[in-house]
Amino acid sequence: MSDRRTQILDAAATLISERGFTSTSVDDVIKGAKLSGKSHFYHYFKSKEELGYEVLNRQFERFAERGLAILREPMIDPLERLNLFIDAVVALQSESGGRHGSPFGNLAAELADAHEGFRVRIEAVFERWASQIRSLLWEARPQLHDDVDAVRLSRFIIASLEGAVLMTRVKRDLSVLEGIAADLKRFIAMHVRDGTVMQLHRNLEDAGSSPHGIARSMSVPSMAG
Amino acid sequence: MSDRRTQILDAAATLISERGFTSTSVDDVIKGAKLSGKSHFYHYFKSKEELGYEVLNRQFERFAERGLAILREPMIDPLERLNLFIDAVVALQSESGGRHGSPFGNLAAELADAHEGFRVRIEAVFERWASQIRSLLWEARPQLHDDVDAVRLSRFIIASLEGAVLMTRVKRDLSVLEGIAADLKRFIAMHVRDGTVMQLHRNLEDAGSSPHGIARSMSVPSMAG
DNA sequence: TGCGCATAGGACCGTACGGTCCTAATATCT
DNA sequence: AGATATTAGGACCGTACGGTCCTATGCGCA
Numbered sequence: 001m002s003d004r005r006t007q008i009l010d011a012a013a014t015l016i017s018e019r020g021f022t023s024t025s026v027d028d029v030i031k032g033a034k035l036s037g038k039s040h041f042y043h044y045f046k047s048k049e050e051l052g053y054e055v056l057n058r059q060f061e062r063f064a065e066r067g068l069a070i071l072r073e074p075m076i077d078p079l080e081r082l083n084l085f086i087d088a089v090v091a092l093q094s095e096s097g098g099r100h101g102s103p104f105g106n107l108a109a110e111l112a113d114a115h116e117g118f119r120v121r122i123e124a125v126f127e128r129w130a131s132q133i134r135s136l137l138w139e140a141r142p143q144l145h146d147d148v149d150a151v152r153l154s155r156f157i158i159a160s161l162e163g164a165v166l167m168t169r170v171k172r173d174l175s176v177l178e179g180i181a182a183d184l185k186r187f188i189a190m191h192v193r194d195g196t197v198m199q200l201h202r203n204l205e206d207a208g209s210s211p212h213g214i215a216r217s218m219s220v221p222s223m224a225g
Numbered sequence: 226m227s228d229r230r231t232q233i234l235d236a237a238a239t240l241i242s243e244r245g246f247t248s249t250s251v252d253d254v255i256k257g258a259k260l261s262g263k264s265h266f267y268h269y270f271k272s273k274e275e276l277g278y279e280v281l282n283r284q285f286e287r288f289a290e291r292g293l294a295i296l297r298e299p300m301i302d303p304l305e306r307l308n309l310f311i312d313a314v315v316a317l318q319s320e321s322g323g324r325h326g327s328p329f330g331n332l333a334a335e336l337a338d339a340h341e342g343f344r345v346r347i348e349a350v351f352e353r354w355a356s357q358i359r360s361l362l363w364e365a366r367p368q369l370h371d372d373v374d375a376v377r378l379s380r381f382i383i384a385s386l387e388g389a390v391l392m393t394r395v396k397r398d399l400s401v402l403e404g405i406a407a408d409l410k411r412f413i414a415m416h417v418r419d420g421t422v423m424q425l426h427r428n429l430e431d432a433g434s435s436p437h438g439i440a441r442s443m444s445v446p447s448m449a450g
Numbered sequence: 451t452g453c454g455c456a457t458a459g460g461a462c463c464g465t466a467c468g469g470t471c472c473t474a475a476t477a478t479c480t
Numbered sequence: 481a482g483a484t485a486t487t488a489g490g491a492c493c494g495t496a497c498g499g500t501c502c503t504a505t506g507c508g509c510a
Binding site: 004035036037038039040043 | 486487488489490
Binding site for chain 2: 018019114122123170171182
């Protein structure tokens with residue numbers, strides 16, 4: 001596609017993640033993308049709404065490449081992939097110092113009620129995200145308890161990450177996300193069958209802040225045998 | 226205070242939770258509160274921003290009365306109080322069919338980056354919320370593992386609830402929140418010392434959707450008993 | 451009666467917004 | 481050289497916004 005288009009998309013993505021969709025004017029986008037005037041912009045996009053949709057698309061693609069892709073790595077143990085994915089979410093947030101939050105969560109909170117077009121597109125984003133996690137859980141099924149509900153667990157993972165990113169943004173403190181990410185890993189580990197020991201990366205072991213290595217308790221609840 | 230003021234506050238709260246702060250005009254609020262004109266509104270509030278702050282205050286007070294109050298009930302076991310609180314969050318969302326999400330999360334996503342005044346106020350809301358959970362966890366400390374980090378656990382609870390409420394709004398499906406609430410209870414139960422059996426209300430037992438009563442596995446990690 | 455105050459209603463202002471339209475300059479291809 | 485599309489730049493329009501100001505009506509109270 002035209003170079004200009006992606007230039008506009010990039011500028012818009014930045015502005016929208018900083019100020020939200022409603023508070024980003026097309027004049028701002030024009031300035032950010034260094035276009036010559038309004039007509040130049042409307043040559044590439046038929047409306048601001050249309051621009052918003054494409055920005056959302058691009059941001060999901062970006063997230064799919066840099067985040068979700070990890071969930072499909074064929075050479076790594078599925079449950080370890082899940083941990084790596086959580087780390088990737090933390091890493092992506094770190095790039096902006098956690099200041100901009102999730103592009104999906106932000107748009108969702110801003111527009112889910114008021115704008116049906118955005119709502120269904122964001123719903124689709126969450127659904128595709130959830131479905132990637134579900135297939136990973138399906139793949140990991142031999143290692144998991146029989147009663148693990150993949151639909152629910154995938155939702156829980158997404159919700160806690162989205163909530164964590166939001167709190168991180170409000171508190172301007174990345175350690176909020178880091179702590180929740182570590183706890184989320186423990187929650188996932190809770191679903192692993194007895195006897196299965198999860199592989200952990202060296203650099204993940206100290207993800208927690210508690211002194212006596214919470215990570216060790218990751219080898220599952222207990223019972224049965 | 227004047228009846229009119231609360232009338233305005235109520236109308237504004239509704240509109241803001243439906244459309245967000247930016248997309249709610251003071252003319253809309255005037256119409257909603259059936260005021261006679263702009264000057265009438267500006268007689269009670271010096272600016273739209275000021276109105277927003279007071280709406281946020283009121284909404285936190287409401288939440289404190291109807292939600293957080295449960296965390297302080299003196300006659301109930303602390304960990305059971307925590308479960309009841311989670312149920313209360315679900316119940317509060319059910320009132321609107323989950324359509325409006327969290328007033329704090331919504332404002333946070335919309336304004337945390339752009340408007341420092343709102344950001345610090347929302348941060349304070351989360352902090353007060355977290356501190357209530359922390360004191361409850363302190364009270365429950367004899368029942369909890371030694372290595373439970375109250376700061377982290379309280380953040381995790383808030384984040385997963387906020388994320389759940391957001392997803393519920395996007396999917397327009399209350400069962401998303403219900404499932405996450407049930408999973409969150411299981412996560413909390415994971416921190417309870419072996420040998421301690423959590424009391425559960427009858428009406429909480431089937432909070433999950435999985436056929437083989439996940440609720441039963443709430444009796445903590447394991448054995449004992 | 452007269453004072454102060456909450457209600458009422460509307461004109462007005464400056465600014466910003468999304469979007470359209472029109473005209474030049476520049477580059478590309480025939 | 482001439483026709484064609486892309487870039488550039490700006491004037492313009494209707495609407496909506498937050499906010500101010502001014503006037504007039506009803507009200508209780510000294």
